[in-house]
Amino acid sequence: MDFTRLTKEQRKSFDCDGFLVVANALSRQEVAGLTEITDNKARAFLDKHDVPSRAEYNQLDLRPGLLKYPATIDLVTKGTTVPLVAQLLSPNIHLHSTALIYKRPSDPDLPPMRRGWHRDIRIPRDLGHKNLPRVGIKVCYCLTDFHEKDSGLTLLARGSQELNGPLIIPEGKVDPQGIEICDLKLNAGDAFLFDNRIYHTASPNRSNRVSKVLMFGYAYRWMKQEVYLDNPDQKSLRRYDPVTRQLLGEYTDIDTPAWALQAWARKNKVNPEPVPWHVEA
Ligand SMILES: O=C(O)CCC(=O)C(=O)O
Secondary structure (H helix, E strand, O other): OOOOOOHHHHHHHHHHHHHEEEEOOOOOHHHHHHHHHHHHOOOOHHHHHOOOOHHHHEEEEEEEOOOHHHHHHHHHHHOOOOOHHHHHOOOOOEEEEEEEEEEOOOOOOOOOOOHHHHHHHHHHHHHHOOOOOEEOOOOOEOOOOOOOOOOOOOOOOOOOOHHOOOOOOOOOOOOOOOOOOOOOOOOOEEEEEEOOOEEEOOOOEEEOOOOOEEEEEEEEEOOOOOOOOOOOHHHOOOOOOOOHHOOOOOOOOOOOHHHHHHHHHHHOOOOOOOOOOOOOO
16 A cells, blocks of 8 residues: 555644545546446436435435445555555554445525434444544545535534534534534545544535545454445455455454554554553553
């Protein structure tokens, strides 16, 4: 995997905001190639008859079947983004989820739709909201421009990864108050990364074009991969390089060290300090 160093400013901004934009993560050719694949996967959705008055009918969140193509396998180790994830989490990660998010245009005059503000991976259901750890990062690749507000990009509540409780949404409203809601303005080919703890939600696409985003989520290897993630079987994995194999779940035993990404991190001098079990005092 090609190396990109996470700068101090990027780390600080990810720690503060809970998300980070990577401009030009994909080339135009990569966007075109991926869009051809994802349009095919979304064909039935794209061909449905228009229901602009029902924003919820216009959203596709398709998860399985996204790792069947050389271009999406290349994305698993994308050098502009995944090295940042490995430095923000650690080398001990794997691919945790994939999702294709398409939103067809909805009537721009519709009243605001009820949102689905949430934190990822459902950890608060077991641990509550207090002092949650960062255990996963989603990388979201824009396949269309997002130049106007309300054009279908995931909304992010800036800094909410640090919140020690649920979001407070005033009665009759759809968004929380007292916290900045970010509707990022991005180009096709840009990516944004977000922390599993940040509150985020889908929102309607009030533009006149379909919005398209491909999301690849990474998490520590002790987190079970999503069941629909169609990793290649062990035999098919052999054709890939060691880092791709690790990220696609080659080491099934969590006690096996993350050999491939640890070697990559050592080579690029970003291996984290070992954490001892005990020290002499
Ligand atoms: O559809 C969207 O924009 C939001 C996706 C989302 O909430 C998620 O991936 O957890």
